[in-house]
């Protein structure tokens with residue numbers, strides 16, 4: 001290729017341009033425009049990540065309010081706080097909000113904020129796609145909740161089984177709202193997965209080989225690939241459902257030789273990996289926290305990476321275990337039972353590695369590590385009931401009872417929310433420049449941990465006693481009243497503890513102790529820059545020699561990136577050798593416009609299929625404007641004249 | 642402890658000599674495109690699986706009284722689509738050697754082929770001999786056709802935009818050649834994925 005020296009001299013960072021002068025110039029290049037419009041145009045991964053995080057916490061609160069309503073209704077027999085129809089909407093909204101609008105996006109939020117900092121780059125890859133994903137997510141969430149408020153909230157459960165959700169048994173728009181919300185959030189999650197994969201593979205700091213890549217980043221790589229392979233299934237399924245409902249196709253209509261189980265296969269082909277899509281990032285948090293607070297590199301780095309990958313693969317072999325009650329071939333039972341049990345092995349490996357890290361290190365039991373311990377205990381219980389459920393006879397017995405509800409709240413709350421709260425406490429100083437209160441954090445942890453067990457442990461017993469899930473009430477003669485009351489009390493206390501956490505965040509944001517660059521003396525690159533980081537993340541790109549760069553005697557840097565244009569260094573996939581300098585996108589309004597156009601189309605399709613044809617035009621215009629290069633200016637560095 | 646805010650950082654690597662664009666897996670967008678292939682490929686594989694799942698439930702394929710789709714339009718479409726790989730390979734090579742005039746000419750040709758393909762696709766949809774709401778067989782066939790048509794339409798539109806772009810002065814930038822090369826890769830995906838669908842929509846009903 002005809003490589004030639006640059007046609008012009010560009011300003012570059014290095015020994016001659018560093019310190020305050022470099023900071024001024026890089027800020028000029030990388031900061032968002034001021035004001036509201038600047039905010040709307042931002043493509044900075046830190047702003048988008050923060051927005052994602054705040055939005056996900058809002059949805060957590062909304063889902064939590066619904067949970068409180070359900071627990072109020074169930075706290076004793078024959079209550080009439082909620083009508084049966086309202087109850088159906090509420091449990092569906094609770095499950096859907098928690099899974100699609102809280103659990104997956106909140107992990108994305110943390111990753112969007114943290115991964116570029118952990119791998120030492122200036123911004124995420126495809127930053128505009130990333131901004132687009134946020135707007136799609138907000139639009140999908142708003143659609144669902146606005147519909148709920150006007151009494152068009154979906155009511156067929158968070159997995160909307162046909163035929164119940166089909167045109168015959170669910171007339172009206174409730175299920176269409178659900179299906180379209182799925183489309184929005186899938187697009188958002190897939191966009192993040194694409195950005196994340198490319199960023200992790202190509203933008204790691206020089207020297208950060210795959211083996212030296214932080215474990216949270218590894219977890220996100222595996223998760224992104226899982227999203228890429230699983231989300232198309234639910235997007236396809238929800239499109240088929242919509243078209244059955246709106247244009248009269250017969251995918252799931254048995255009378256015309258369609259098949260209802262097709263829905264379940266497609267849904268769980270996504271739905272089971274989904275659980276690990278939520279859980280694996282949480283294990284990534286745990287690996288980071290355990291290492292930092294034990295003062296040693298996390299034990300068994302390679303074993304953990306292998307366990308993550310194995311979980312990712314096995315998760316795709318498990319979907320049928322949600323369908324044991326449907327009648328399957330005998331071989332099928334044997335296979336899926338063993339696959340379901342096998343997934344406990346990599347989970348076990350990770351847990352042993354964490355315990356070994358704490359054991360052999362000098363652990364400091366500060367709040368983030370407390371959450372890790374709470375997580376390990378709770379998750380082990382949830383995992384055990386999971387292994388129990390993997391056996392077909394037992395599953396058939398407790399299928400669709402509160403035993404299952406208890407199981408998945410143990411894994412979802414214990415396995416994902418606890419690590420998340422630990423992770424927020426841990427990275428809060430990086431994101432905001434302030435520490436969260438340690439004393440509030442401690443007693444809030446204990447409140448959460450104990451109230452969680454009070455709320456959910458009794459559900460196991462209720463399930464074994466035969467209490468079905470998704471019932472709006474039960475007769476007094478069943479004798480389930482006391483345990484339900486206990487569970488409801490626990491749920492109230494748990495909700496209080498989450499409120500306390502959020503208050504701690506808000507108060508600390510204003511008046512918490514100022515955080516230095518590396519308040520926990522942690523080893524990762526995200527701590528090598530100021531708290532909160534400048535818009536450009538790193539003044540100079542760090543060069544990595546091992547997996548704990550900040551614990552090595554000296555950190556060195558790479559020079560030579562352009563300062564007056566947004567430029568990133570691309571490194572090779574395995575070895576992370578510096579390979580290219582590529583530009584990074586400027587802020588722009590077009591992702592927002594494209595998301596708005598797509599939103600109009602998606603909502604209109606719920607009423608007429610023609611919307612797809614007509615609406616394609618504005619979407620196409622917005623996308624073209626988005627991709628069209630703006631000014632050639634100095635960033636061309638053309639190779640031919 | 643060292644941070645990048647150190648007043649006197651020490652430097653061990655120089656990035657200045659690195660090139661500013663490259664083709665294939667060295668570029669970031671290539672990985673983005675691969676990720677999109679995987680997403681769309683998965684959607685196709687699952688749609689194909691769903692088609693077979695439904696085939697298994699039907700009595701006959703196609704169920705009477707529906708005749709199988711008429712072959713002519715679909716076969717012409719397939720032949721032209723395969724032939725389009727010739728200019729597609731040429732434009733990829735031209736882009737990788739930074740031959741702007743040639744890239745411009747070939748892109749115009751590919752855009753025209755795309756237009757003809759869209760017309761043929763219209764005829765194809767008219768010769769399936771079943772509508773999506775008539776039975777599950779019809780739904781399955783239309784699902785595959787709509788999925789693929791979306792891809793043809795999107796990539797045709799991309800090609801039109803790219804053709805316009807390469808005719809402006811942005812055409813001389815190295816990164817725009819990378820865009821052309823990557824668009825060519827995407828086109829390959831679109832025709833490769835068509836082959837199984839062609840076999841399933843047109844031949845399978847004649848064989849089972």
Ligand code: HEM
Pocket residue numbers: 064067068070071091092094095096098099102103157158159405409412413417455468469470471491494495
């Ligand atoms: C304050 C904490 C929570 C409480 C008290 C709570 C309570 C409940 C209850 C009582 C049900 C069963 C409703 C029924 O079957 O009638 C339920 C269902 C469910 N919950 Fe939660 N929950 C909480 C948090 C969460 C979180 C954090 C998640 C996810 C990350 C979650 C995910 C789900 C799902 C997926 C369902 C199933 C919905 C359905 O049946 O369609 N929950 N929850």
